[in-house]
Amino acid sequence: MGDYTEELNNAFNVLKRGGIILYPTDTVWGIGCDATNPEAIDKIFALKRRSEEKALICLVSDFKMLNQFIEEVPEVAYDILKYAAKPTTIIYDKPIRVAENLVGEDNTLGIRVTKDKFCEQLIRKLKRPLVSTSANLSGQPTPNSFSEISKEIIDGVDYVVNLQQAIKTPKPSAIIKLSNDGKVKVIRK
Template sequence: MKAEIDSALTVLKKGGIILYPTDTVWGIGCDATNSEAIEKIYALKSRHESKSLICLVSDFKMLNQYVEQIPEVAYDILKYAASPTTIVYDDPIRVAENLIAADNTLAIRVVQDDFCKQLIGRLKRPIVSTSANISGQPTPATFSEISKEVKEGVDHIVNWGRNKGASKPSAIIRLTKDGQVEIIRK
């Protein structure tokens, strides 16, 4: 796994995009602070920039570095969530501007997967995570379902986890600073 992380890190640090296994589905990712790399992902997915992308962090400490103010309820939700859960936060900071939604929010997930945790921890910055498909096409549940177009459009494909079983996207919850909770995807 170390060699796979090293290879992915080299590409991420050079502004490249990777195809990698996340704690949910296979994702297309890049350094969340690199606006040019984020543009490459939007272009590959044929996705309009008004449609937000998810960002992954390695732990609560990193989460605190990229959100102005985290509602207390977020920690409880993440602590007791039975499956990977992404939370949409108000007022993200220190990420590329084109990653932030028009309403000044950003969807962030604290990963539990060991590969992702190590990759993000070694990069020392969040990484973008968006499903490995062209916009409008179904989300691939396994590596073998990823289209040739996506595989050829990234700068690096991680070899780790290719035999991982079918997965599903994370739950998405919207939290506001005033404590309101909205379930976007179960």
């Protein structure tokens, strides 16, 4: 992928205004917004027709940002992420400085440190985590490519990032729940 300055600026401007975007990630196409904006998060729940009890995840640009939004990152998280063979989302206890409607009822939040260059640059520019949920209506299959995303989703976002990333094997991330008491639970391999 070459220069995507224009796409970064367009997506950034929509996010700053409280809009929602459709964008390629290091896994599947995602619907995203500023993770500190509760109104934007509500728009995503409404667009996906998803119950607010079902948690959304977010992306951060690096470990430094992860530490800014989780009260205490368990040491083992760094090893899991360092050696993970595929994109891995970890559900952490006690998220901080994000919108309340993003936090699970059990005071947890799933966060993935993105490896996608576009996402990383967008998050750095935003200086906040980016909500990332698959680009489908709740209960529908996760689209494997942009062409499989429903018109309702495309029409329902404020901006579609114009980067047709060739993801070789688009699959959702692995999900691991890592509690501060040391418990580790694999939610999705």
